[in-house]
Amino acid sequence: MKTIYTYEAKRQELIRRLRKIEGQVKGIARMIEEGQYCLDILIQVAATRAALHKVGMMVLEGHVHGCVTRAVSEGAGDEVIDELMKVIEKYTKG
Amino acid sequence: MKTIYTYEAKRQELIRRLRKIEGQVKGIARMIEEGQYCLDILIQVAATRAALHKVGMMVLEGHVHGCVTRAVSEGAGDEVIDELMKVIEKYTKG
Amino acid sequence: MKTIYTYEAKRQELIRRLRKIEGQVKGIARMIEEGQYCLDILIQVAATRAALHKVGMMVLEGHVHGCVTRAVSEGAGDEVIDELMKVIEKYTKG
Amino acid sequence: MKTIYTYEAKRQELIRRLRKIEGQVKGIARMIEEGQYCLDILIQVAATRAALHKVGMMVLEGHVHGCVTRAVSEGAGDEVIDELMKVIEKYTKG
Known part of the structure; x- marks a missing residue:
């Protein structure tokens, strides 16, 4: 199973999204260093979590289309x- | 309101946590580049979201203890x- | 603290919403008994959870406006x- | 697709869980009528949402094992x- 990477079709897009998320995390650290308003920071944290969720859903979709389909076949x-x-149960708890 | 930063007491810990999260996001990108197994990636995404959630809760706690207490007074x-x-409603949707 | 009920202003609306949620839960049981399509059931479960979330947020809002304001004062x-x-931490995990 | 009910094996357990959830929802309404403490109510709302989530996961599991496996075949x-x-994307938003 280890060598099947079914998110490959989306690999570039995933990497691009993760670079952006990295920038968002740096931005939150900067907001805290600058002493910005708590709720503005919280809104950025929520946006970054939503962006990570999108990445997770893309990886999951690749997994179900690829690995699961193959295994069932x-x-x-x-x-x-x-x-x-x-x-999924673990993921939806986070 | 803009100059009150009530998460100050935890500023160092927050920055430290965000640096670690930045590393986790980089790690996810690396896993994708290396073509690692989808579900292993998904578990890392879930862990990173949980770590961000903890940061959000710390900022929220600082806000309620600080800004809200002050405003009520x-x-x-x-x-x-x-x-x-x-x-909070926006945050709990993400 | 036990005798302060700060969601009182919304009591009628909360009861009305909970009656509706009770009906939604009964509806899900009926769908399962009738053998309806899994994803249609899942959509109803999601809608019911969202309705419960709204109730939770209304109770929380009453609590912060009422109990927390009073305690701070x-x-x-x-x-x-x-x-x-x-x-809140417990709640946002669910 | 409409006549495949792959959660059938768990039908009795699902119905039993939903009856219990119905009771929990009634219990929340009663707590509000009796004017109980807001945070105690919120904890019950969280527990009821978690119980509904478990039902959703069971239905989803039945769907993937049943409908998805069949469709792939x-x-x-x-x-x-x-x-x-x-x-799943809709569900994990709620």
Whole structure:
């Protein structure tokens, strides 16, 4: 399973989004250093979490289209789906 | 209101946490570049979102202890609380 | 603290919303009994959770405007705010 | 697709959980009528949302094991997966 990277089609877009998120995290640190208003900072934290959520959903979509589809076709779907559900439950808790 | 920074007591800890989060975001980009397994990436995304959530909660706590307490003492609590609730609703949606 | 009910102004609206949510929960049970399509059920679960979230936010707003404002005015704000933050952290995990 | 109910194996458990959730919603209404403490109510709202989330995850699991597996086997996986991802994105917003 380890060598299947089904988010490959979106790899460039994912990297680009993560670079932007890195910038957002740096921006939050700068706001705190400059002593900006708490609620403005909180709004930036929420925006950054939403951007990370979008990345997570893109990776998940790639996984289901790629790994899950392949595993089901090869008759090993149940195991992969159990693993998927555990990650989704964990993910939706965060 | 703009010059009150009530998360100051935790400023160093917040900056430290944000530096770590920046590293986590870089790590996710690296995992994608290396073509690592989708669900391992998703677990890292969830961990990074949880770390950002902790930062958000620390900033919120500073805000309520600082700005809200001050505003209530000065008789201007309702306005500040309405603003706070809007941000919490927005935040809990993300 | 136990006898302060600061969501009183919204009591009728809250009860009305909760009656509607009760109906939504019954509706989900019926959908399952009738064997309706999984994703349609999931959409109803999401809508019901969102409706409950709205109730939670209304109760929280009443609490901050009422109990927290009162406690701050009486000089006992910090304790009430610590308690509030613990509940918000718990709440935003769910 | 409409006649496939893949959560059937768990139907009794789902109904039982939903009956309990119905009771929790009634309990929240009663707490509000009795004027109980706001944060105690909020904790009950959080518990009820978490219980609904568990129901949602069980339905989702049934869907992925059942409908998605079947659709992939029949070569119609992509469409079903696109639909699934839309619901998961919607669901994780609530």
